Amino acid sequence: MDQSDVAGDLADILLTEEQLGSRLDEMAAQIDADYAGKDLLLVGVLKGAVMVMADLSRRLHHPVSMDWMAVSSYGSGTKSSGVVRILKDLDTDLSGRNVLIAEDIIDSGLTLSWLVQNLRSRGPESVEIATMLRKPDAAKVEVDVKYVGFDIPNEFVVGYGLDYAEKYRNLPFIGTLAPHVYA
Numbered sequence: 447m448d449q450s451d452v453a454g455d456l457a458d459i460l461l462t463e464e465q466l467g468s469r470l471d472e473m474a475a476q477i478d479a480d481y482a483g484k485d486l487l488l489v490g491v492l493k494g495a496v497m498v499m500a501d502l503s504r505r506l507h508h509p510v511s512m513d514w515m516a517v518s519s520y521g522s523g524t525k526s527s528g529v530v531r532i533l534k535d536l537d538t539d540l541s542g543r544n545v546l547i548a549e550d551i552i553d554s555g556l557t558l559s560w561l562v563q564n565l566r567s568r569g570p571e572s573v574e575i576a577t578m579l580r581k582p583d584a585a586k587v588e589v590d591v592k593y594v595g596f597d598i599p600n601e602f603v604v605g606y607g608l609d610y611a612e613k614y615r616n617l618p619f620i621g622t623l624a625p626h627v628y629a
C-alpha cells in the first residue's frame with residue numbers, strides 16, 4: 447500500500463518504523479540472554495502478531511521453533527467482546543517447552559490472560575509474553591508481561607499488524623485513525 451493512499455485516514459503517527467525496529471533490537475537481545483542454552487518455542491497469535499513474529503524472530507541469535515494460534519475477540523469492531531474463540535490451535539505439544547507468546551498488543555488484557563491460562567494447562571516448562579504494545583490505562587485484567595515494546599495511550603491504533611475492520615495491518619508504523627474512518 448502506498449502510504450499516501452491511507453494518509454487521509456490517519457490522525458497521527460504514534461511510533462515510526464525506526465522506533466519499532468530499535469525497540470525490537472533491544473527486546474531480542476534481552477530474550478537471547480534470558481533463554482541462552484534453552485529451547486524456545488515462539489507462539490504467534492494470528493493475525494495481528496505476524497509482523498512482530500517475523501521481525502523479532504529474525505533478530506534472535508537463538509534456535510527457535512515457531513507455531514501459530516488464531517484467536518479472536520475483536521471481530522470487526524474497536525471493542526473487545528471479552529469472548530475469546532480459538533480459530534486455529536497449535537500443532538505443537540507444549541510438554542516441557544519454553545513458550546514465548548509473540549503479540550502485537552495487550553489492550554484490555556482479556557485475550558492474553560485467557561491464552562496464558564490455556565497454554566499453561568498444557569504442561570509447558572514456562573509461558574511468557576512478548577508484546578510490541580500495551581495500553582496500561584485500558585487493562586481490565588492484570589497480565590504478567592515479560593517483554594513490552596511500548597506502553598501507549600488508550601486510543602485505538604492501527605498498523606504493524608493491527609487492523610481496523612481488517613485494514614491497515616500492512617502499515618510499517620503505528621498510527622491512530624481519523625474520526626471519519628469510524629463513521
Ligand SMILES: O=P(O)(O)OC[C@H]1O[C@H](OP(=O)(O)OP(=O)(O)O)[C@H](O)[C@@H]1O
Nearest residue numbers: 493494518519520552553554555556557
Ligand atoms: O487485550 P485485548 O483487549 O484482549 O486485545 C488484544 C487482542 O486483540 C487483537 O486481536 P483481534 O481479536 O483483533 O484479532 P486479529 O489479531 O486477527 O486482528 C490483538 O491482536 C490482540 O490479540
Ligand SMILES: [Mg+2]
Nearest residue numbers: 494520521609
Ligand atoms: Mg483485530
